Amino acid sequence: MNRRTFLKGSGAASLVTLWPHNLSANPAIRRVRPSDPGWPSKNAWKSLHDAVGGNLMSVESPINACLSSPDSADCKSLFVNIKNPYYIGDNPGVTQTLGWVDAWTTKPSVYAVAARNAQDIAAAVNFARDNDLRLVVKGGGHSYQGTSNAPDSLLIWTRYMHDVTIQNDFVPQNCQTTHAPQSAVTVGSGTIWFQAYDAVTTKASAYVQGGGCTTVGVAGLIQSGGFGSFSKHYGMAAAGLLEAEIVTADGKVRIANACTNPDLFWALKGGGGGTFAAVSRLTLRVRDLPQFAGGANFTVKATSDDAYRRLIRQFVGFYRDALFNDHWGEQAHFSPDNKLEISMVHVGLDTEQSRKVWQPFRDWLAQSSGAYTIESEPRIGSMPFRHWWDVDWRKEHHHDVFKSDSRSDANPNNVWWNGDAGQVGWVVWGFESLWMPASLLKDNSQEKLANALFAASRFTDVELHFNKGLAGAPPEAIASARDTAMNPAVCDAFALAIIADGQGPAYPGIANHEPDVAKGRKAADNVHRAMNELRAVAPGGGAYVSESNFFESDFPRSYWGSNQARLAEVKKKYDPDGLFFVHNGVGSEQWTSDGFARR
Ligand SMILES: Cc1cc2nc3c(=O)[nH]c(=O)nc-3n(C[C@H](O)[C@H](O)[C@H](O)COP(=O)(O)OP(=O)(O)OC[C@H]3O[C@@H](n4cnc5c(N)ncnc54)[C@H](O)[C@@H]3O)c2cc1C
Numbered sequence: 001m002n003r004r005t006f007l008k009g010s011g012a013a014s015l016v017t018l019w020p021h022n023l024s025a026n027p028a029i030r031r032v033r034p035s036d037p038g039w040p041s042k043n044a045w046k047s048l049h050d051a052v053g054g055n056l057m058s059v060e061s062p063i064n065a066c067l068s069s070p071d072s073a074d075c076k077s078l079f080v081n082i083k084n085p086y087y088i089g090d091n092p093g094v095t096q097t098l099g100w101v102d103a104w105t106t107k108p109s110v111y112a113v114a115a116r117n118a119q120d121i122a123a124a125v126n127f128a129r130d131n132d133l134r135l136v137v138k139g140g141g142h143s144y145q146g147t148s149n150a151p152d153s154l155l156i157w158t159r160y161m162h163d164v165t166i167q168n169d170f171v172p173q174n175c176q177t178t179h180a181p182q183s184a185v186t187v188g189s190g191t192i193w194f195q196a197y198d199a200v201t202t203k204a205s206a207y208v209q210g211g212g213c214t215t216v217g218v219a220g221l222i223q224s225g226g227f228g229s230f231s232k233h234y235g236m237a238a239a240g241l242l243e244a245e246i247v248t249a250d251g252k253v254r255i256a257n258a259c260t261n262p263d264l265f266w267a268l269k270g271g272g273g274g275t276f277a278a279v280s281r282l283t284l285r286v287r288d289l290p291q292f293a294g295g296a297n298f299t300v301k302a303t304s305d306d307a308y309r310r311l312i313r314q315f316v317g318f319y320r321d322a323l324f325n326d327h328w329g330e331q332a333h334f335s336p337d338n339k340l341e342i343s344m345v346h347v348g349l350d351t352e353q354s355r356k357v358w359q360p361f362r363d364w365l366a367q368s369s370g371a372y373t374i375e376s377e378p379r380i381g382s383m384p385f386r387h388w389w390d391v392d393w394r395k396e397h398h399h400d401v402f403k404s405d406s407r408s409d410a411n412p413n414n415v416w417w418n419g420d421a422g423q424v425g426w427v428v429w430g431f432e433s434l435w436m437p438a439s440l441l442k443d444n445s446q447e448k449l450a451n452a453l454f455a456a457s458r459f460t461d462v463e464l465h466f467n468k469g470l471a472g473a474p475p476e477a478i479a480s481a482r483d484t485a486m487n488p489a490v491c492d493a494f495a496l497a498i499i500a501d502g503q504g505p506a507y508p509g510i511a512n513h514e515p516d517v518a519k520g521r522k523a524a525d526n527v528h529r530a531m532n533e534l535r536a537v538a539p540g541g542g543a544y545v546s547e548s549n550f551f552e553s554d555f556p557r558s559y560w561g562s563n564q565a566r567l568a569e570v571k572k573k574y575d576p577d578g579l580f581f582v583h584n585g586v587g588s589e590q591w592t593s594d595g596f597a598r599r
Pocket of ligand 1: 097139142143148158189216217223224272273274275279280546547582
């Protein structure tokens with residue numbers, strides 16, 4: 001029985017008008033599927049189609065070609081295309097992550113509104129609410145936990161909303177008396193980070209804090225909190241949000257900023273995507289561009305377990321002394337085959353300065369010859385920051401850093417980092433994260449940290465993402481992070497540990513392309529055991545909402561820590577009937593796992 005049928009049947013329909021909409025937490029909601037009698041009629045869908053300027057489409061998954069005929073040419077071409085994030089992004093029926101063993105599998109919505117503006121989004125929100133439909137919102141489609149994907153649903157698809165406008169004197173609405181005009185960039189909510197970086201950095205020589213992966217959506221990342229390679233200097237991406245235009249569950253187009261709907265504004269900064277409203281537009285702070293950015297990349301292999309233990313111990317001390325500051329971000333990897341892989345970036349150092357930083361560590365390695373092999377020679381240096389996302393410059397100088405969209409009609413700017421290529425069309429086996437408190441870098445804790453990293457690396461690859469923990473960042477970056485909904489643990493962490501494993505494109509039911517369930521379960525177990533070694537030294541560290549376990553235990557505490565109660569209040573105020581539902585989102589515990597029925 002759907003909500004309206006229930007109300008009619010119980011004679012309660014007349015009562016509903018007495019309740020202000022935003023207080024009508026209705027316990028009896030059950031959302032309808034196409035097979036249910038309450039599913040909207042063809043005429044009703046036609047009225048939505050007209051209301052959104054003809055931009056309602058039925059959604060088909062390109063994966064269907066393989067399910068029906070795995071040997072067909074269409075299926076072969078799918079398994080080529082599915083390694084291209086732009087192909088995936090252009091297709092409403094598929095997602096960047098194809099699924100997660102024992103958790104979820106990507107499945108298309110029934111219909112999608114290919115929204116062009118906030119009014120299209122409002123029409124979709126009203127239609128879904130009035131017809132008891134499961135609603136889902138997709139931007140860049142990069143959710144690991146499948147939160148932009150729901151079968152039997154109506155999808156708000158923002159892919160075409162990617163206008164990018166730079167302003168020199170932006171003042172958030174109604175903030176004229178409190179905020180001085182500042183540089184800002186306003187983007188449609190379907191914009192992906194590469195489009196923002198191209199406009200702001202490559203074309204306008206300025207900086208906006210976004211994400212590392214170029215094809216992640218701006219709206220999804222900002223609502224996650226969001227980190228980019230240079231977040232150790234500039235802080236969280238969400239902390240740079242100045243204003244959002246959104247559509248709330250009552251269908252109203254609203255502005256959220258520090259002066260207008262400030263509770264909602266705060267919740268959008270890290271409270272999780274697809275939870276509080278559908279975002280149509282975002283305005284982000286723009287800053288001056290530093291002169292240089294660069295990196296340090298190399299791999300060292302230890303010849304024995306003992307030597308590897310010493311290497312990790314040495315690196316931990318070296319990190320604290322030389323790298324634990326706002327210049328250095330990105331990653332160090334520790335692996336079962338006793339390798340330490342450094343792939344770090346820096347901002348604000350020239351080549352000579354960056355090389356000098358690493359010299360003591362390289363000297364130590366040289367003095368310990370026999371114990372270590374340098375598997376890939378150190379590449380340490382700098383480049384002009386303004387070319388960081390400049391496709392032509394990179395092609396000329398560093399031709400191996402980007403992969404390109406090879407479709408014949410592709411925009412030449414459709415690129416993604418080589419380092420992210422392994423996760424295109426990925427099937428997750430296991431994925432966990434943990435903020436590592438900076439107290440572990442103290443002299444008397446370094447041994448404990450090094451031992452935990454060694455123990456964890458016995459199970460599987462362990463990554464420390466230094467740019468995703470803000471200890472060591474400038475006070476302003478930390479203060480602005482505290483004014484977001486993210487778990488405050490981020491401010492005291494020197495890094496986010498990520499341990500994850502998965503496989504390339506696969507889908508249940510496609511012969512020769514099935515996910516390897518047995519291997520996946522074993523890998524998930526190893527991921528969990530490895531992370532438990534780190535949890536032993538960082539108990540209660542918390543996890544990053546967008547890069548965490550589908551099965552995260554006590555997820556509200558993990559993702560939002562002391563902010564969870566305030567987020568629950570915002571959710572109750574603006575979406576009491578849970579129209580915006582995502583797995584492990586604020587308020588999701590009141591719903592069945594598919595978001596179709598209130599528990
Ligand atoms: C390969 C890869 C690399 C990544 N790298 C980074 C990184 O460097 N730094 C980092 O911080 N994170 C990173 N992430 C995590 C990423 O930031 C999150 O998964 C983010 O939520 C993805 O946003 P999206 O728009 O691409 O994805 P989607 O799956 O489209 O959206 C994610 C969530 O946001 C919601 N959402 C999207 N658009 C809207 C909207 N307009 N209104 C309301 N809700 C919306 C969706 O409903 C969904 O719940 C990475 C993920 C992947 C797969």
